[in-house]
Amino acid sequence: MTLLAAEKVAFRYGGHNVLDRVTLALVPGEIVTIVGPNGSGKSTLLRVLIGALKPSSGAVTRAKGLKIGYVPQKLHIDQSMPLTVRRFLDLPRRVSDHDACQALETAGLTDLGLRQMAGLSGGQFQRVLLARAIIGRPDVLMLDEATQGLDQPGSASFYRQIEAVRTELDCAVLMVSHELHVVMSASDRVICLNGHVCCEGTPEVVSAAPAYRELFGTGTGGALALYRHDHDHHHHDHSHEAAE
Amino acid sequence: MLDDFVVRGVLAALGAVLATGVLGCFVVWRRMAYFGDAMAHAAVLGVALSLAFSLSIYVGVIITALCIALIFIQLTDAGQTADAALGVLAHTALALGLVIVSLLSGAKLSLSAYLFGSVLSVGITDLAVIWGGALVVLGVLWWQWSDLLTATLSPDLAYAAGIDPRRKELLLTVLLALVVAVAIKVVGALLITALLIIPASAARQFARTPEGMAVAAMIAGALAALLGTQGSLMFDTPTGPSIVVAAAGIFTVSIIAGRLRS
Ligand SMILES: Nc1ncnc2c1ncn2[C@@H]1O[C@H](COP(=O)(O)OP(=O)(O)OP(=O)(O)O)[C@@H](O)[C@H]1O
Ligand SMILES: [Mg+2]
Numbered sequence: 001m002t003l004l005a006a007e008k009v010a011f012r013y014g015g016h017n018v019l020d021r022v023t024l025a026l027v028p029g030e031i032v033t034i035v036g037p038n039g040s041g042k043s044t045l046l047r048v049l050i051g052a053l054k055p056s057s058g059a060v061t062r063a064k065g066l067k068i069g070y071v072p073q074k075l076h077i078d079q080s081m082p083l084t085v086r087r088f089l090d091l092p093r094r095v096s097d098h099d100a101c102q103a104l105e106t107a108g109l110t111d112l113g114l115r116q117m118a119g120l121s122g123g124q125f126q127r128v129l130l131a132r133a134i135i136g137r138p139d140v141l142m143l144d145e146a147t148q149g150l151d152q153p154g155s156a157s158f159y160r161q162i163e164a165v166r167t168e169l170d171c172a173v174l175m176v177s178h179e180l181h182v183v184m185s186a187s188d189r190v191i192c193l194n195g196h197v198c199c200e201g202t203p204e205v206v207s208a209a210p211a212y213r214e215l216f217g218t219g220t221g222g223a224l225a226l227y228r229h230d231h232d233h234h235h236h237d238h239s240h241e242a243a244e
Numbered sequence: 245m246l247d248d249f250v251v252r253g254v255l256a257a258l259g260a261v262l263a264t265g266v267l268g269c270f271v272v273w274r275r276m277a278y279f280g281d282a283m284a285h286a287a288v289l290g291v292a293l294s295l296a297f298s299l300s301i302y303v304g305v306i307i308t309a310l311c312i313a314l315i316f317i318q319l320t321d322a323g324q325t326a327d328a329a330l331g332v333l334a335h336t337a338l339a340l341g342l343v344i345v346s347l348l349s350g351a352k353l354s355l356s357a358y359l360f361g362s363v364l365s366v367g368i369t370d371l372a373v374i375w376g377g378a379l380v381v382l383g384v385l386w387w388q389w390s391d392l393l394t395a396t397l398s399p400d401l402a403y404a405a406g407i408d409p410r411r412k413e414l415l416l417t418v419l420l421a422l423v424v425a426v427a428i429k430v431v432g433a434l435l436i437t438a439l440l441i442i443p444a445s446a447a448r449q450f451a452r453t454p455e456g457m458a459v460a461a462m463i464a465g466a467l468a469a470l471l472g473t474q475g476s477l478m479f480d481t482p483t484g485p486s487i488v489v490a491a492a493g494i495f496t497v498s499i500i501a502g503r504l505r506s
Binding site: 047050051052068069070072075077078080081082083084087090091092093094114116142 | 272273275390391393394396397398399400401402403404405406407448451452453454456457
């Protein structure tokens with residue numbers, strides 16, 4: 001059974017093609033990770049999938065009554081709106097005090113229920129976002145760089161929590177991450193995106209794929225690999241110009 | 245009891261501020277103050293057109309305010325910045341309203357009542373319209389509260405939850421047009437935005453949740469309405485502006501109290 005699918009989705013900002021014929025489908029219980037360099041369209045793809053952006057061609061289908069838990073890459077809470085952590089968990093639908101307490105405890109935020117959202121640290125804020133996404137018992141959990149700003153134990157607990165939630169709710173998890181080494185061990189399937197889907201499959205298949213190696217190199221450090229790729233690219237352009 | 249013009253005036257003011265207090269919170273959260281101002285200015289044009297075609301003032305005001313909102317959407321879609329589009333619309337509507345009224349003989353006197361309010365002259369029908377409109381606004385806000393809040397907090401979180409934030413924005417625009425109609429006889433078109441912004445801003449100092457802020461804004465608004473009408477009777481000042489001055493006083497006290505507490 002497919003929960004959520006994109007069929008040859010394209011998306012453009014102005015004249016700029018950001019997504020090109022992206023096809024993917026999510027089934028219950030699988031953890032899928034999207035990797036790709038900055039600006040490769042990962043966040044855009046997630047926003048197309050939740051319905052915030054209309055694809056310029058192609059189609060997105062969602063199962064009837066699909067519940068999505070979404071953690072955006074950025075969320076700015078305007079200073080003018082007072083909002084406690086507890087109240088934030090109630091959006092968009094009220095949750096019981098029992099569930100809220102438990103969610104805060106799991107997130108390691110037991111005593112923060114009455115704190116203002118605007119007064120949280122980056123990592124605490126991120127934990128609350130995740131807690132809110134999970135508390136609604138979603139069918140699909142979509143996480144856009146959800147571990148940003150989390151400390152080491154926080155990040156480890158995050159991946160344990162994702163595992164647990166997947167087992168408990170049998171939901172699909174679609175996440176975006178730059179932590180390549182963790183991704184490879186935590187996902188069932190990896191999609192390598194760079195405007196289009198470069199390659200996809202099990203972590204083993206993807207990490208051996210030439211397209212993936214071209215983007216991320218073969219080294220262990222993701223950052224270094226990315227740098228090398230960019231560097232190569234420029235170099236290539238230069239020699240091109242010189243030749244002309 | 246309703247035979248007394250003071251009682252009618254106070255009740256009308258209370259009805260209006262309850263609606264502006266809560267809706268004003270959304271205006272503050274979404275930074276729509278200038279947008280509200282444009283709609284309120286458009287009300288002057290609405291009044292002028294109503295006088296010209298002998299329509300009900302309320303109907304004319306609501307329709308004109310909504311038209312201005314529509315034109316605003318067209319202009320911003322065509323690439324104008326929101327700021328400039330609102331500036332053009334607000335003042336064009338106001339000026340056009342004034343010009344049209346000057347062409348109608350004998351209408352000048354009644355227009356000033358709509359510019360600055362004339363709450364002490366509302367009749368039973370006005371009172372019924374004001375409270376009816378206010379209750380509709382409060383009812384819709386109550387019913388749509390969670391969706392509106394989610395859409396205001398983040399359009400993306402709304403989309404993910406199956407809520408269409410553009411529809412919610414449209415709903416708020418319609419409610420704003422209603423509130424302009426409700427409040428025009430109370431404080432007048434030029435000061436309606438004050439009733440939206442000031443009570444909500446005073447409430448922000450003390451509130452910990454959106455609901456808390458909405459309730460506090462209603463209380464601040466009601467207090468301003470009572471003090472303002474009282475003051476205007478005592479000092480023989482115009483009632484609408486007096487209510488706004490009272491609201492500003494409450495705002496000042498809330499700021500000072502907020503500073504002292506922290
Ligand atoms: N609102 C916008 N208007 C115009 N262009 C945009 C907008 N948002 C994103 N883009 C462009 O779309 C492309 C893809 O952006 P996107 O945010 O999806 O990248 P990403 O893969 O999530 O990158 P990152 O790893 O940095 O989060 C980028 O080139 C970006 O400049
Ligand atoms: Mg991104």
